[in-house]
Amino acid sequence: MSALTLPRFAVVGHPNKGKSSIVAALAQNDSVAISSRSGTTLQADAFxxxxxxxxxxxxxxxxxxRPRRALAWLNQHASSADQRREAIALFVSSDDCAAQFPDEVALLKPISEGAAILYVVDGSRPYNPDYEAEMEILRWCGQPSMALINPIESEAHIDTWRQALSQFFKVVRVFNPMLADRLRRDEILEAFAVIAPEWRTQIDLVRANYTQQDLTRIADAGLLLAETLELVCSYQLNQQTLSKSQAEKLKPVLKARYFAEMRAIESAAHRRLKELFNYRNLDSEIIDLPIEGDLFDTEKWVVWGLDRQQLALTAAIAGAGTGAAFDVTMGGSSLLLGATTGALLAGGGAWFGADKIARFKVMGLPLGGFEARHGPCANRNFPYVVTGRFLGLLEALQNRTHARRDILTVTDAILQDKIDALQSHERKALTAAFHRLSSQKVVDDLPNTLRPLLDAMS
Ligand SMILES: Nc1nc2c(ncn2[C@@H]2O[C@H](COP(=O)(O)OP(=O)(O)OP(=O)(O)O)[C@@H](O)[C@H]2O)c(=O)[nH]1
Ligand SMILES: [Mg+2]
Structure with a gap:
């Protein structure tokens, strides 16, 4: 091992103790094979x-x-301590051992080729001397090493494990791959540099780059959110028709397509956000983007977006009647409005078919004298809803590790807190920007306006 080689660590231990989970969490790689079945990892796999x-x-x-039998083999091939490393080298290159001890050969090979050792145990199970053969074999390798106690179900036996492990390893740490946040990941990297000081420069560079990467990710997430908001808030479907009745017939088709496309735009944005955080196989569930009906609770945006004065005003109106009176300033769609507001437009709905828009002719045929149109959504709630769901996913990704394989459930519950935490000028700027978005007006520098919402998450 030298400072010129890049840091390399082999994660070893008993079957089913979370070795692959630790690799997945540290490597931020959700394609590492993990399962409750013992013997999931069958060969050494470098990430x-x-x-x-x-x-x-x-x-x-x-x-x-078969650690005891492997140790017996090794003992037969080394009569004194100075021969132990050689015995390990012989073990990993012997065809006979490859046949008898395929797992031990696979796990020791990277170590004999220069990797440092991360020995993983389960802190929820009692210590037992059966592990000593494993630790003894690892000691024979003469490589830098540390032990990681993974409290799979509890921390019940951590203390006895610590005592036993410290006989074999200079550095012993508790590391739970399911809860490994940025700080814990950084602490483990720091420990890597302690056991292998030759690699410190490179490991410190990795740590510094992680800090930068976290900031870049949040900035990129902000750009993605801005792009998504601009797209969904201005999204419109048009279809020219020859007659008003044709346009009427197209109504349900256009509406369904509009809904489907809005949802597709949102899921594409969510997929890109997951990829930004290195999640490529993560399934998430979220209620369908609410595009009509009660999910667009008109009172919600009042609380979310408006300042105190506006709030007082709207509260007074709300007290007098229904909350739905606030938003009838639509750019052509009733889709995103609640039932009451929808009713105001019943019959007409999203239709602008009556005007003769296109008058030109192609080869003597009228191309269409009517236009059926759906969208854009002018409900003032809409940007808040889309933002809340996006931030909900962002926070869930930050609170998760790549060792987890369960489905992620996303809600927009955090939006209120994020808005509350803004300074008043930031909140005003956001309210104004979202109002412009839902009024189909250009917003200058939307990413910058969104930034304070996301900064709190970095
Ligand atoms: N609750 C909980 N489960 C864990 C933790 N670490 C691992 N597991 C689970 O334990 C099981 C085994 O995890 P793996 O990472 O596949 O273990 P392994 O040591 O690589 O197993 P093999 O490849 O079979 O030797 C999986 O079902 C994991 O989800 C943990 O810290 N907490
Ligand atoms: Mg494994």
Whole structure:
């Protein structure tokens, strides 16, 4: 091992103790194979973790299967301590061992080729001397090493594990791959540099780049949100028809297409957000983007967006009648409005078919004297709803690790807190920007206006 080689760590231990989970969490890679079935990882698998211009590698390995017999073999091939490393080298290159001890050969090979050792145990199960053969074999490798206690179900046996492990490893840490936030990940990287000081420069560079990467991710998420808001708030479907009755017939088709496309735009944005956080296989569930009906609770945007004076005003109106009176200033669609407002437009709905718009002719035929149109959505709630759902996903991604394989449920519940935390000028700017968006007006520098909402999350 030298400072010239890049840091490389082999994650080893008993089967089913979370080795692959630790690799997934640290590598931020949700394609690492993890399952409750013992013996999931069958061969050593190297994951290079590249963060900008720095990198290190984690090697996921199969668990020890026959450590006592492997140790007996090693003892037969080394009569004194100075021969132990050689015995390990012989072990991993022997065809006989490959046949007898395929898992031990697979896990020891990367170590004999220079990887440092991360030994993983389960802190919810009691210590037991059966593990000593594994730890003894690892000691024979003579590589830098540390132990990680993964409290899979509880922390019940952490103390006894610590005592036992400290006989074999200079550094012992508790690391839960399901809860590994940025701070814990950074602490583990720092420990890597302690056990392998030759790699410190590179590891410190990885850590610094992670800090930069976190900031860049949030900035990129802000750009993505701005782009998505502009797209959904201005989205419109038009279809020219020859007659008003044709336009009427098209009504349900156009409406369904509009809904489907709005949802598709949102899910594409959510997919891109997941990719920004290195989630490529993550399934999430979220209620369908509310495009009509009660989900557009008119009172909600009052609380979300408006300042105190406006709030008092709207509260007074709301007290007098229904909350739905606020937003009838639509740019052509009743789709996003609640039932009451929708009723104001019943019959006409989103239709602008009566005007003769296109008068030109192609080869003597009228191209269409009527236009059926759906959208854009002018409900003032809409940008808030889309933003809330986006931030909900962003926060869930930040609070999750790549070791988890369960479905992510997204809500927009955090939006209110995020808006409350804004300074009043920031909130005003946001309210104004969202109002312009839902009024189909251009918003100058939307990413900057959104920034304070996202900054709180970095
Ligand atoms: N609740 C909880 N479950 C965990 C934790 N770590 C691992 N698991 C679960 O334990 C099981 C085994 O995890 P893996 O990461 O596949 O374990 P492994 O050591 O790589 O297993 P093999 O490849 O079979 O040797 C999976 O079902 C994980 O979801 C943890 O910290 N908490
Ligand atoms: Mg595994």
């Amino acid at each position: 290079e973790i590249r963060v900008d211009d720095a990198s290190y590698t984690l090697v996921d390995t199969p668990g020890f299967q």
